[in-house]
Amino acid sequence: MSPLTSYGKLTSPVFLSSLSQRPLRYAVLGAGFAGLSVAWHLLKESPKDLHLHIDLYDEMGIGGGASGVSGGLLHPYSPKVKLLWRGAECWKECLKLLSIAEEAVSSEENLGSESGEFDQDFGGFLVRRRGILRPATNMKTLNLLNDNAQNCLASCKIDIIDKNAAQKLVPHLHMPLDLAFYMPEAVNVNSQYYLKALFLACQNLVKELSASGFGKRNLCLQKKSVCKLQELEGEYDAVIICLGAKADLLPELAGKLPLRTCRGVILHLQLPDNIGEDYPDHGPSILSDAWLAIKGNRSLYLGSTWEWKSRNSSPNVSTDEASNALHELLPKASAIYPGIMNWSFSEARAGLRAMPPLTAHGSLPLMGCVNNILGNDLKCKYWLLGGLGSRGLLYHGWLGKLMAEAVLSCNEQIIPSELTSWKNKR
Structure with missing residues:
Protein backbone atom coordinates (compact mmCIF):
# COMPACT_ATOMS: atom_id res chain seq x y z
CA MET A 1 0.00 0.00 0.00
CA GLY A 68 -17.85 -4.14 27.29
CA VAL A 69 -21.21 -5.78 27.96
CA SER A 70 -20.74 -8.42 25.25
CA GLY A 71 -21.01 -12.05 26.32
CA GLY A 72 -17.77 -12.70 24.45
CA LEU A 73 -18.69 -15.96 22.68
CA LEU A 74 -16.43 -16.04 19.64
CA HIS A 75 -16.75 -18.29 16.59
CA PRO A 76 -17.05 -17.57 12.83
CA TYR A 77 -20.42 -19.24 12.21
CA SER A 78 -24.11 -18.44 12.07
CA PRO A 79 -26.97 -20.94 12.26
CA LYS A 80 -28.44 -19.32 9.14
CA VAL A 81 -25.43 -19.69 6.83
CA LYS A 82 -22.58 -22.14 6.41
CA LEU A 83 -19.93 -19.58 7.28
CA LEU A 84 -20.33 -15.89 8.03
CA TRP A 85 -19.33 -13.47 5.28
CA ARG A 86 -15.52 -13.31 5.20
CA GLY A 87 -15.56 -15.39 8.36
CA ALA A 88 -12.06 -16.79 7.78
CA GLU A 89 -10.43 -13.34 7.62
CA CYS A 90 -12.41 -12.08 10.60
CA TRP A 91 -11.58 -15.14 12.71
CA LYS A 92 -7.87 -14.93 11.88
CA GLU A 93 -7.51 -11.21 12.67
CA CYS A 94 -9.56 -11.43 15.85
CA LEU A 95 -7.37 -14.22 17.21
CA LYS A 96 -4.32 -12.05 16.44
CA LEU A 97 -5.68 -9.18 18.52
CA LEU A 98 -6.60 -11.51 21.37
CA SER A 99 -3.01 -12.77 21.46
CA ILE A 100 -1.69 -9.21 21.39
CA ALA A 101 -3.89 -8.28 24.34
CA GLU A 102 -2.87 -11.37 26.31
CA GLU A 103 0.79 -10.63 25.67
CA ALA A 104 0.35 -7.05 26.89
CA VAL A 105 -1.13 -8.25 30.18
CA SER A 106 1.42 -11.01 30.69
CA SER A 107 4.22 -8.45 30.34
CA GLU A 108 2.98 -6.67 33.46
CA GLU A 109 1.64 -8.42 36.54
CA ASN A 110 -0.09 -5.22 37.59
CA LEU A 111 -0.71 -2.08 35.60
CA GLY A 112 1.53 0.67 36.93
CA SER A 113 0.66 4.22 37.84
CA GLU A 114 1.58 5.39 34.34
CA SER A 115 -1.61 3.74 33.11
CA GLY A 116 -3.82 6.07 35.14
CA GLU A 117 -7.24 4.58 35.74
CA PHE A 118 -6.00 1.15 34.72
CA ASP A 119 -3.61 0.65 37.66
CA GLN A 120 -5.42 -2.48 38.78
CA ASP A 121 -4.82 -6.19 38.60
CA PHE A 122 -6.71 -7.55 35.58
CA GLY A 123 -7.39 -10.81 37.43
CA GLY A 124 -9.33 -13.73 35.99
CA PHE A 125 -8.96 -14.62 32.34
CA LEU A 126 -8.96 -12.72 29.07
CA VAL A 127 -9.75 -15.73 26.90
CA ARG A 128 -11.34 -18.96 28.19
CA ARG A 129 -10.43 -21.74 25.79
CA ARG A 130 -13.00 -24.43 26.48
CA GLY A 131 -14.95 -24.40 23.22
CA ILE A 132 -18.64 -23.79 22.58
CA LEU A 133 -21.38 -26.42 22.49
CA ARG A 134 -24.71 -26.14 20.66
CA PRO A 135 -27.29 -28.89 21.27
CA ALA A 136 -29.64 -29.57 18.37
CA THR A 137 -33.10 -28.55 19.60
CA ASN A 138 -35.22 -29.13 16.47
CA MET A 139 -34.90 -30.62 12.99
CA LYS A 140 -34.47 -27.25 11.28
CA THR A 141 -31.54 -26.33 13.49
CA LEU A 142 -30.14 -29.82 13.12
CA ASN A 143 -30.11 -29.58 9.32
CA LEU A 144 -28.58 -26.09 9.31
CA LEU A 145 -25.84 -27.01 11.73
CA ASN A 146 -25.20 -30.21 9.84
CA ASP A 147 -24.42 -28.10 6.76
CA ASN A 148 -22.12 -25.94 8.88
CA ALA A 149 -20.26 -29.00 10.12
CA GLN A 150 -19.61 -30.10 6.53
CA ASN A 151 -18.26 -26.69 5.50
CA CYS A 152 -16.34 -25.50 8.55
CA LEU A 153 -12.96 -23.82 8.82
CA ALA A 154 -9.99 -26.04 9.54
CA SER A 155 -8.96 -23.56 12.23
CA CYS A 156 -12.39 -23.71 13.91
CA LYS A 157 -13.84 -27.13 13.19
CA ILE A 158 -17.33 -28.29 14.13
CA ASP A 159 -17.64 -31.77 15.60
CA ILE A 160 -20.94 -33.64 15.73
CA ILE A 161 -21.10 -35.44 19.09
CA ASP A 162 -23.69 -37.70 20.69
CA LYS A 163 -25.44 -37.41 24.03
CA ASN A 164 -22.80 -39.33 25.97
CA ALA A 165 -19.93 -37.20 24.67
CA ALA A 166 -21.86 -33.97 25.32
CA GLN A 167 -22.74 -34.98 28.87
CA LYS A 168 -19.10 -35.76 29.58
CA LEU A 169 -18.43 -32.10 28.82
CA VAL A 170 -21.51 -30.81 30.70
CA PRO A 171 -23.14 -33.35 33.06
CA HIS A 172 -26.96 -33.50 33.02
CA LEU A 173 -27.15 -31.48 29.80
CA HIS A 174 -30.56 -31.91 28.18
CA MET A 175 -30.32 -33.18 24.59
CA PRO A 176 -33.68 -33.01 22.76
CA LEU A 177 -32.36 -34.82 19.64
CA ASP A 178 -29.39 -36.63 21.27
CA LEU A 179 -26.93 -34.70 19.08
CA ALA A 180 -24.85 -31.59 19.64
CA PHE A 181 -22.38 -29.52 17.64
CA TYR A 182 -19.11 -28.82 19.40
CA MET A 183 -16.57 -26.16 18.37
CA PRO A 184 -13.45 -27.00 20.44
CA GLU A 185 -11.43 -24.03 19.08
CA ALA A 186 -14.17 -21.47 19.77
CA VAL A 187 -13.44 -19.23 22.75
CA ASN A 188 -15.08 -17.13 25.40
CA VAL A 189 -13.61 -13.64 25.78
CA ASN A 190 -13.86 -11.53 28.91
CA SER A 191 -14.80 -8.47 26.87
CA LEU A 259 -29.16 1.23 11.53
CA ARG A 260 -31.66 -0.40 13.85
CA THR A 261 -31.13 -0.22 17.58
CA CYS A 262 -31.62 -3.09 19.99
CA ARG A 263 -31.06 -3.08 23.74
CA GLY A 264 -29.85 -6.32 25.25
CA VAL A 265 -29.77 -7.29 28.91
CA ILE A 266 -27.20 -9.81 30.14
CA LEU A 267 -27.49 -11.50 33.54
CA HIS A 268 -24.61 -12.48 35.79
CA LEU A 269 -25.38 -15.65 37.77
CA GLN A 270 -23.34 -17.29 40.51
CA LEU A 271 -23.54 -20.69 42.14
CA PRO A 272 -24.25 -20.40 45.89
CA ASP A 273 -21.64 -21.75 48.31
CA ASN A 274 -24.04 -24.38 49.65
CA ILE A 275 -24.31 -26.06 46.21
CA GLY A 276 -21.52 -28.60 45.89
CA GLU A 277 -21.69 -29.62 42.22
CA ASP A 278 -20.20 -26.74 40.23
CA TYR A 279 -19.76 -26.27 36.48
CA PRO A 280 -16.90 -28.49 35.24
CA ASP A 281 -13.61 -26.70 34.66
CA HIS A 282 -13.33 -28.23 31.18
CA GLY A 283 -16.96 -27.41 30.35
CA PRO A 284 -17.67 -25.35 27.22
CA SER A 285 -19.98 -22.37 26.93
CA ILE A 286 -23.41 -23.16 25.49
CA LEU A 287 -25.37 -21.74 22.57
CA SER A 288 -29.13 -22.20 22.38
CA ASP A 289 -32.23 -19.99 22.47
CA ALA A 290 -30.39 -18.35 25.37
CA TRP A 291 -26.62 -18.56 25.61
CA LEU A 292 -24.43 -19.36 28.60
CA ALA A 293 -21.01 -17.71 28.63
CA ILE A 294 -19.11 -19.62 31.30
CA LYS A 295 -16.71 -17.45 33.30
CA GLY A 296 -15.63 -20.07 35.84
CA ASN A 297 -16.82 -23.03 37.89
CA ARG A 298 -19.31 -20.88 39.78
CA SER A 299 -19.84 -17.84 37.54
CA LEU A 300 -21.56 -17.37 34.20
CA TYR A 301 -23.32 -14.82 32.03
CA LEU A 302 -26.76 -15.55 30.61
CA GLY A 303 -28.08 -13.67 27.60
CA SER A 304 -29.51 -11.98 25.90
CA THR A 305 -32.78 -10.12 25.57
CA TRP A 306 -33.65 -8.16 22.42
CA GLU A 307 -35.56 -4.90 22.84
CA TRP A 308 -35.85 -3.46 19.35
CA LYS A 309 -36.01 0.29 18.67
CA SER A 310 -34.80 1.12 22.17
CA ARG A 311 -32.77 4.32 22.52
CA ASN A 312 -31.62 3.53 26.05
CA SER A 313 -27.82 3.18 25.98
CA SER A 314 -27.36 3.14 29.76
CA PRO A 315 -25.55 0.05 31.09
CA ASN A 316 -27.65 0.30 34.25
CA VAL A 317 -30.59 -2.10 34.56
CA SER A 318 -33.61 -1.41 36.73
CA THR A 319 -35.04 -4.01 39.09
CA ASP A 320 -38.06 -4.49 36.82
CA GLU A 321 -35.92 -4.82 33.68
CA ALA A 322 -33.69 -7.40 35.38
CA SER A 323 -36.72 -9.33 36.64
CA ASN A 324 -38.25 -9.40 33.16
CA ALA A 325 -34.96 -10.60 31.68
CA LEU A 326 -34.75 -13.43 34.23
CA HIS A 327 -38.34 -14.42 33.49
CA GLU A 328 -37.56 -14.54 29.75
CA LEU A 329 -34.12 -16.16 29.75
CA LEU A 330 -34.16 -18.71 32.56
CA PRO A 331 -36.78 -21.04 30.97
CA LYS A 332 -34.80 -21.04 27.69
CA ALA A 333 -31.53 -21.82 29.45
CA SER A 334 -32.98 -24.46 31.79
CA ALA A 335 -34.49 -26.32 28.83
CA ILE A 336 -30.90 -27.22 27.87
CA TYR A 337 -29.03 -26.88 31.16
CA PRO A 338 -31.48 -27.69 33.98
CA GLY A 339 -28.82 -27.11 36.61
CA ILE A 340 -29.02 -23.36 36.06
CA MET A 341 -32.07 -23.27 38.33
CA ASN A 342 -29.66 -23.73 41.26
CA TRP A 343 -27.75 -20.58 40.35
CA SER A 344 -28.47 -17.20 41.93
CA PHE A 345 -28.86 -13.83 40.26
CA SER A 346 -25.92 -11.52 40.97
CA GLU A 347 -26.33 -8.49 38.71
CA ALA A 348 -27.56 -7.35 35.30
CA ARG A 349 -26.05 -5.04 32.72
CA ALA A 350 -27.17 -3.83 29.33
CA GLY A 351 -25.87 -2.51 26.04
CA LEU A 352 -27.45 -0.86 23.01
CA ARG A 353 -26.52 -2.67 19.82
CA ALA A 354 -26.40 -1.00 16.41
CA MET A 355 -27.87 -3.56 14.02
CA PRO A 356 -27.10 -3.14 10.30
CA PRO A 357 -29.52 -3.76 7.44
CA LEU A 358 -29.92 -7.23 5.96
Missing part, protein backbone atom coordinates in the same frame (compact mmCIF):
# COMPACT_ATOMS: atom_id res chain seq x y z
CA SER A 2 1.58 3.29 -1.06
CA PRO A 3 1.19 6.55 0.90
CA LEU A 4 0.90 8.27 -2.47
CA THR A 5 -2.52 6.70 -3.04
CA SER A 6 -5.19 9.37 -3.49
CA TYR A 7 -8.90 9.38 -2.79
CA GLY A 8 -10.87 11.79 -4.98
CA LYS A 9 -9.00 15.08 -5.15
CA LEU A 10 -7.34 14.72 -1.74
CA THR A 11 -3.73 13.57 -1.47
CA SER A 12 -3.01 11.17 1.37
CA PRO A 13 -2.40 13.06 4.63
CA VAL A 14 0.37 10.54 5.37
CA PHE A 15 2.27 11.82 2.33
CA LEU A 16 1.66 15.47 3.21
CA SER A 17 2.76 14.86 6.79
CA SER A 18 5.97 13.18 5.67
CA LEU A 19 6.78 16.21 3.50
CA SER A 20 6.18 18.78 6.24
CA GLN A 21 7.17 16.61 9.24
CA ARG A 22 4.09 17.91 11.04
CA PRO A 23 2.26 15.47 13.33
CA LEU A 24 -0.60 13.63 11.69
CA ARG A 25 -3.67 13.96 13.94
CA TYR A 26 -6.50 11.47 14.05
CA ALA A 27 -9.59 11.33 16.27
CA VAL A 28 -11.19 7.95 16.96
CA LEU A 29 -14.67 8.25 18.45
CA GLY A 30 -15.55 5.28 20.65
CA ALA A 31 -13.38 3.00 22.80
CA GLY A 32 -15.14 -0.30 22.14
CA PHE A 33 -14.23 -3.16 19.82
CA ALA A 34 -14.20 -1.05 16.65
CA GLY A 35 -12.46 2.03 18.06
CA LEU A 36 -9.64 0.17 19.79
CA SER A 37 -9.01 -2.04 16.77
CA VAL A 38 -8.77 1.05 14.55
CA ALA A 39 -6.42 2.76 17.02
CA TRP A 40 -4.16 -0.29 17.23
CA HIS A 41 -3.96 -0.70 13.47
CA LEU A 42 -3.38 3.01 12.83
CA LEU A 43 -0.34 2.74 15.07
CA LYS A 44 0.79 -0.59 13.65
CA GLU A 45 0.20 0.07 9.93
CA SER A 46 1.49 3.65 9.69
CA PRO A 47 5.01 4.31 8.34
CA LYS A 48 7.61 4.11 11.12
CA ASP A 49 9.00 7.60 10.45
CA LEU A 50 5.56 9.22 10.75
CA HIS A 51 4.74 11.63 13.60
CA LEU A 52 1.29 10.49 14.69
CA HIS A 53 -1.12 11.71 17.37
CA ILE A 54 -4.37 9.85 18.10
CA ASP A 55 -7.11 11.09 20.41
CA LEU A 56 -9.48 8.32 21.52
CA TYR A 57 -12.81 9.82 22.65
CA ASP A 58 -15.22 7.98 24.94
CA GLU A 59 -17.02 9.52 27.91
CA MET A 60 -17.50 6.03 29.41
CA GLY A 61 -13.84 5.09 29.18
CA ILE A 62 -12.42 1.87 27.75
CA GLY A 63 -15.12 -0.76 27.18
CA GLY A 64 -17.78 1.31 28.91
CA GLY A 65 -20.37 0.87 26.16
CA ALA A 66 -22.06 -2.10 24.50
CA SER A 67 -18.74 -3.79 23.63
CA GLN A 192 -14.11 -5.65 29.29
CA TYR A 193 -10.77 -7.05 30.42
CA TYR A 194 -9.85 -7.67 26.79
CA LEU A 195 -10.59 -4.10 25.74
CA LYS A 196 -8.52 -2.67 28.59
CA ALA A 197 -5.71 -5.06 27.69
CA LEU A 198 -5.86 -4.00 24.04
CA PHE A 199 -5.64 -0.36 25.12
CA LEU A 200 -2.58 -1.29 27.19
CA ALA A 201 -1.12 -2.95 24.08
CA CYS A 202 -1.68 0.30 22.16
CA GLN A 203 0.13 2.24 24.89
CA ASN A 204 3.02 -0.22 24.82
CA LEU A 205 3.23 0.07 21.03
CA VAL A 206 3.37 3.87 21.29
CA LYS A 207 6.33 3.60 23.68
CA GLU A 208 8.05 1.04 21.47
CA LEU A 209 7.67 3.04 18.27
CA SER A 210 8.58 6.36 19.87
CA ALA A 211 11.71 4.83 21.42
CA SER A 212 12.83 3.53 18.02
CA GLY A 213 14.14 6.97 17.10
CA PHE A 214 11.93 7.40 14.06
CA GLY A 215 8.49 9.01 14.21
CA LYS A 216 6.99 10.17 17.50
CA ARG A 217 3.65 8.59 18.53
CA ASN A 218 1.01 9.78 20.98
CA LEU A 219 -2.24 8.13 22.07
CA CYS A 220 -4.52 10.04 24.44
CA LEU A 221 -7.77 8.82 25.96
CA GLN A 222 -10.23 11.71 26.12
CA LYS A 223 -12.97 10.78 28.60
CA LYS A 224 -15.55 13.11 27.15
CA SER A 225 -18.32 12.88 24.61
CA VAL A 226 -18.36 14.47 21.19
CA CYS A 227 -21.83 15.93 20.74
CA LYS A 228 -21.23 17.34 17.27
CA LEU A 229 -18.67 16.52 14.60
CA GLN A 230 -18.44 20.25 14.05
CA GLU A 231 -16.53 20.45 17.36
CA LEU A 232 -13.62 18.58 15.73
CA GLU A 233 -13.58 20.35 12.38
CA GLY A 234 -10.14 21.69 11.54
CA GLU A 235 -8.46 19.93 14.48
CA TYR A 236 -7.72 16.60 12.79
CA ASP A 237 -6.64 15.14 9.47
CA ALA A 238 -9.27 12.43 9.87
CA VAL A 239 -12.06 11.52 12.27
CA ILE A 240 -13.09 7.86 12.51
CA ILE A 241 -16.57 7.36 13.97
CA CYS A 242 -16.84 4.07 15.90
CA LEU A 243 -19.73 4.96 18.20
CA GLY A 244 -22.07 2.06 17.54
CA ALA A 245 -25.69 3.02 18.19
CA LYS A 246 -24.59 6.47 19.38
CA ALA A 247 -23.44 7.42 15.88
CA ASP A 248 -27.05 8.21 15.04
CA LEU A 249 -27.12 10.73 17.91
CA LEU A 250 -24.63 12.96 16.14
CA PRO A 251 -26.76 15.71 14.53
CA GLU A 252 -24.77 15.51 11.30
CA LEU A 253 -25.61 11.80 10.91
CA ALA A 254 -29.01 11.59 12.60
CA GLY A 255 -31.48 9.73 10.40
CA LYS A 256 -28.87 9.14 7.68
CA LEU A 257 -27.59 5.73 8.74
CA PRO A 258 -29.55 2.53 7.98
CA THR A 359 -28.11 -7.82 2.65
CA ALA A 360 -27.59 -10.76 0.33
CA HIS A 361 -24.44 -11.52 2.36
CA GLY A 362 -26.17 -11.25 5.74
CA SER A 363 -26.25 -8.33 8.15
CA LEU A 364 -23.01 -6.53 7.31
CA PRO A 365 -21.42 -3.57 9.10
CA LEU A 366 -21.29 -0.08 7.58
CA MET A 367 -17.94 1.33 6.50
CA GLY A 368 -16.54 4.11 4.38
CA CYS A 369 -15.83 7.80 4.02
CA VAL A 370 -18.92 9.86 4.93
CA ASN A 371 -17.85 13.30 3.66
CA ASN A 372 -20.42 13.06 0.88
CA ILE A 373 -23.11 12.57 3.52
CA LEU A 374 -21.89 15.36 5.78
CA GLY A 375 -21.18 17.90 3.04
CA ASN A 376 -18.32 18.82 0.75
CA ASP A 377 -17.03 21.96 2.51
CA LEU A 378 -15.00 20.09 5.11
CA LYS A 379 -11.40 20.48 6.21
CA CYS A 380 -10.81 16.83 7.18
CA LYS A 381 -11.93 13.36 6.21
CA TYR A 382 -14.69 11.67 8.19
CA TRP A 383 -14.93 7.89 8.23
CA LEU A 384 -17.48 5.49 9.69
CA LEU A 385 -17.09 1.98 11.08
CA GLY A 386 -20.44 1.05 12.58
CA GLY A 387 -23.31 -1.37 12.72
CA LEU A 388 -21.24 -4.32 13.92
CA GLY A 389 -24.35 -5.57 15.70
CA SER A 390 -24.10 -8.69 17.81
CA ARG A 391 -20.93 -9.86 16.02
CA GLY A 392 -18.69 -6.93 16.88
CA LEU A 393 -16.09 -9.13 18.56
CA LEU A 394 -15.70 -11.31 15.46
CA TYR A 395 -15.66 -8.42 12.97
CA HIS A 396 -13.55 -5.87 14.82
CA GLY A 397 -10.05 -7.18 14.10
CA TRP A 398 -10.24 -7.41 10.32
CA LEU A 399 -12.49 -4.40 9.81
CA GLY A 400 -10.38 -2.24 12.11
CA LYS A 401 -7.34 -3.15 10.04
CA LEU A 402 -9.14 -2.33 6.77
CA MET A 403 -10.34 0.98 8.16
CA ALA A 404 -6.85 1.98 9.33
CA GLU A 405 -5.39 1.17 5.92
CA ALA A 406 -8.12 3.14 4.16
CA VAL A 407 -7.63 6.17 6.43
CA LEU A 408 -3.84 6.16 6.15
CA SER A 409 -3.94 5.95 2.36
CA CYS A 410 -7.12 8.03 2.00
CA ASN A 411 -8.38 5.27 -0.26
CA GLU A 412 -11.88 3.91 0.30
CA GLN A 413 -11.39 1.27 -2.38
CA ILE A 414 -9.41 -0.82 0.11
CA ILE A 415 -12.74 -1.59 1.78
CA PRO A 416 -14.87 -4.34 0.17
CA SER A 417 -17.77 -2.85 -1.78
CA GLU A 418 -20.25 -4.95 0.23
CA LEU A 419 -19.45 -2.74 3.24
CA THR A 420 -19.68 0.62 1.44
CA SER A 421 -22.66 -0.05 -0.83
CA TRP A 422 -25.09 1.24 1.83
CA LYS A 423 -24.16 4.77 0.83
CA ASN A 424 -25.39 4.19 -2.72
CA LYS A 425 -28.82 3.09 -1.44
CA ARG A 426 -29.51 6.22 0.60
